[in-house]
Amino acid sequence: MKINVGIVGISGYTGLELVKMIVAHPNFKLCYAGASSSGNLAQSFTSLKGVIDMPIEAANTDEIKARCDLVFLALPHSEGMKIAKELRKSDIKIVDLSADYRVSLENYEKKYCAHLDKDGLKDAVYGLVEMNRDRIKKSNLVANPGCYPTCSLLGLLPFANMLDPKFGVMIDAKSGLSGAGKSLKSSSHFISVNENMNAYSPLTHRHSDEIKEHLNLAHNTNIDVMFVPHLIPLSRGMLVSSYGVLKPEFKDIDPISVLENFYKDEKFIRIRREPVSIKDVAGTHFCDIFAINNGGKIWINSSIDNLLRGASSQALANANLMLGIDEAVALPIIGNSI
Structure with missing residues (x-):
């Protein structure tokens, strides 16, 4: 039945x-x-x-x-x-x-x-x-x-305990136009969006609090989040770059190994060995993640289909x-x- x-x-x-x-x-x-x-x-x-x-x-x-x-x-x-x-x-x-x-x-x-x-x-x-x-x-x-919190948190969660709270996390996020919904508004007209890109609600977007709250709840941390979303001329898809500084004791970690261990049993998380692409995930339930550590400064790159x-x-x-x-x-x- x-x-x-x-x-x-x-x-x-x-x-x-x-x-x-x-x-x-x-x-x-x-x-x-x-x-x-x-x-x-x-x-x-x-x-x-x-x-x-x-x-x-x-x-x-x-x-x-x-x-x-x-x-x-x-x-x-x-x-x-x-x-x-x-x-x-x-x-x-x-x-x-x-x-x-x-x-x-x-x-x-x-x-x-x-x-x-x-x-x-x-x-x-x-x-x-x-x-x-x-x-x-x-x-x-x-x-x-939310779509931005999903893409951001899936990238950040494996490293939450390793990030130095003194520096916080900076998140640069880009989403396709469908994230703005079906309601008509001047900012989503074709002539406004085509061959264009713009930030909106920088550092004040509602999803900042959602990301910060659940990142810190997951690992009992106290990391500040600076979040800036951008609208890009795509129908669907999302790309997030998260920047942070590792605590001294974690400055030599291999971030790919951290990701693979953290998500070893997750069938819908794919760990990449090069920066991720929106086209690889558009139309799917996958989240693709890549990260690189350069002397204790870490860049985490994640991508999802914002509608899926x-x-x-x-x-x-x-x-x-x-x-x-x-x-x-x-x-x-x-x-x-x-």
């Missing part, structure tokens, strides 16, 4: 990626498609014509609880927690792709708005699988990490774990390298 799953916020790019993977999933059946207004799935995404055609319904928590075993909430921040708070009164499992359950109450309210589900925030598990796999398996509410590993395929991996299914089922492994 198939497991009934729903998506609320299905009209965005992450919603489409979830649909594509659920259609290919041997254990899942998409039984609910919700958005802010009603419509039709194949009309909203013409690529789905002849593949899956079902109505898009105005989001209704009673219908979700009645029809779904698990739901993905692909909604903007502040909207996810409104629905999650109601759904938590039932046994339904929730993967929230918004920022609403990712960080502490203090960090959330500093950068977003007043939190409406403080109890849920305490119970939620941060859904970076390599960090919290066992906790995710037991959770009914998983906070899917940075959002939808990570959400599916979390759902698989929550439902006792092999984590890798239906995750994309071959991308478009041309």
